[in-house]
Amino acid sequence: MRTPAIAGGQPRFPEPLHVGRPNIGDTRRLFERFEGIVQRRWFTNDGPLVREFEQKIVEITGAKHCISLCNATIALEIAIRALELRGEVIVPSYTFVATAHALQWQEITPVFADIHPNTLNLDPDCIERLITPRTTGIIGVHTWGRPCDTGAIGKIATQHDLKVMYDAAHALGCSHEGRMIGNFGECEVFSFHATKFINSFEGGAILTNNDALAEKTRLMRNFGFVDFDRVVYLGTNGKMTEVCAAMGLTSLESMDEVIRLNRDNYESYKCELEGLPGIRLIDYNQAEKPNYHYVVVEVDASRSPLDRDELVKVLHAENVLARKYFWPGCHRMEPYKSLFPNAYLLLPHTEFRAAQMMVLPTSQSVSKNNIAGVCEIIKAALAQAEQLKPILKQRGPKVKPPVVFAKAFE
Ligand SMILES: *Cc1c(COP(=O)(O)O)cnc(C)c1O
Numbered sequence: 001m002r003t004p005a006i007a008g009g010q011p012r013f014p015e016p017l018h019v020g021r022p023n024i025g026d027t028r029r030l031f032e033r034f035e036g037i038v039q040r041r042w043f044t045n046d047g048p049l050v051r052e053f054e055q056k057i058v059e060i061t062g063a064k065h066c067i068s069l070c071n072a073t074i075a076l077e078i079a080i081r082a083l084e085l086r087g088e089v090i091v092p093s094y095t096f097v098a099t100a101h102a103l104q105w106q107e108i109t110p111v112f113a114d115i116h117p118n119t120l121n122l123d124p125d126c127i128e129r130l131i132t133p134r135t136t137g138i139i140g141v142h143t144w145g146r147p148c149d150t151g152a153i154g155k156i157a158t159q160h161d162l163k164v165m166y167d168a169a170h171a172l173g174c175s176h177e178g179r180m181i182g183n184f185g186e187c188e189v190f191s192f193h194a195t196k197f198i199n200s201f202e203g204g205a206i207l208t209n210n211d212a213l214a215e216k217t218r219l220m221r222n223f224g225f226v227d228f229d230r231v232v233y234l235g236t237n238g239k240m241t242e243v244c245a246a247m248g249l250t251s252l253e254s255m256d257e258v259i260r261l262n263r264d265n266y267e268s269y270k271c272e273l274e275g276l277p278g279i280r281l282i283d284y285n286q287a288e289k290p291n292y293h294y295v296v297v298e299v300d301a302s303r304s305p306l307d308r309d310e311l312v313k314v315l316h317a318e319n320v321l322a323r324k325y326f327w328p329g330c331h332r333m334e335p336y337k338s339l340f341p342n343a344y345l346l347l348p349h350t351e352f353r354a355a356q357m358m359v360l361p362t363s364q365s366v367s368k369n370n371i372a373g374v375c376e377i378i379k380a381a382l383a384q385a386e387q388l389k390p391i392l393k394q395r396g397p398k399v400k401p402p403v404v405f406a407k408a409f410e
Helices: 027-040 048-061 072-082 098-104 124-130 150-160 211-220 242-253 255-273 308-317 348-354 368-383 385-394 403-408
Strands: 065-069 088-092 109-113 135-141 163-167 187-191 204-208 279-281 295-299 357-360
Touching (some): 027 242, 065 072, 072 204, 088 098, 109 124, 124 150, 150 163, 204 211, 242 255, 255 279, 255 295, 255 368, 308 357, 308 385
Parallel strands (some): 088 109, 135 163, 163 187
Antiparallel strands (some): 187 204, 279 295, 295 357
16 A cells, blocks of 8 residues: 555645636637737727626526626625625625625625535524624525525515525526526626636626616626716726636536536546545535536544544645635634634534535546545545554644645635
């Protein structure tokens, strides 16, 4: 048996395997589009590629309006402002920090609600307890493309006169109860960041069936301009550029292929890791349309010989840059940690799951062989857990964090 890299052996992979390496469509088409942009000299401000991209997203989702933006964080901020949310807004802590930041940035208090331990999404029962006279809205997150309980959330919102929107950053191409994501709540926000399912280098969009909201967000993304010299709203600069739309359109052309590949990768992992004690892949609902973009493993330390952090250390040493999304939860990041030092008391499932979950590399750049290699590392580590434990303790905090990666991909 080979010596694990954590115990001084050679790393299994000479080059790092990343989570969220961008998928690239047909590069020839991409360069043709770039050429068109340069020839037209129309780089931004509602150009033809941006419009085509918005139209394609409308076709995929069936939503009435798509307002493309420079990224999903600005999209969230604009949607929040256009919906006139203020005071307090209920959000999960188990999400990428941008969901909370988009509120706090405009001095709206994110109130962290716990997730349901099985869905990993907002637990509707936890929402009600957090509603105060200052609450104006709820932002659900369709974590890993697995939809929120939109029915229960909508009902609570109606009862308490709150607005609901969704951070659907992971959920393009996914359906819920037979309807595509993009049609729930007042609006939904997609991300087209390089790490996401469909990328436009950087990008985002607001999807809505509400005409007035669509109009307002369109104006807000371009300084509030309605005409050459007329500004009717407070606005910002949230526009998507033509170059980004070119990448977005090229990505979209291979969407079905990417879903097939993601699903294949997901199933290979599932098959290879089947039956290991305490190791379980999160499921996607086959009756719906998942995009299978994330391979997420739950490591139950009460049954697995190594816990999540130990497995991640073993994998990193082998050049498999598994991630701990969404550890430690927004409530343990600044400024929330200082603002709400006791938030964790109401977030037992968030704390528990955040310590268990591990996201493994998938995408176009990860081959079947790579997957078999990653799974071999996991199986060997679990089998050699007793020998590895003392080494892992020693090497504890010293194992290098993937600094370069963290910079390049969020
Ligand atoms: C990636 C992500 C965002 C932010 O998207 P950007 O396009 O990078 O601004 C927001 N929310 C969630 C849940 C995300 O995963």
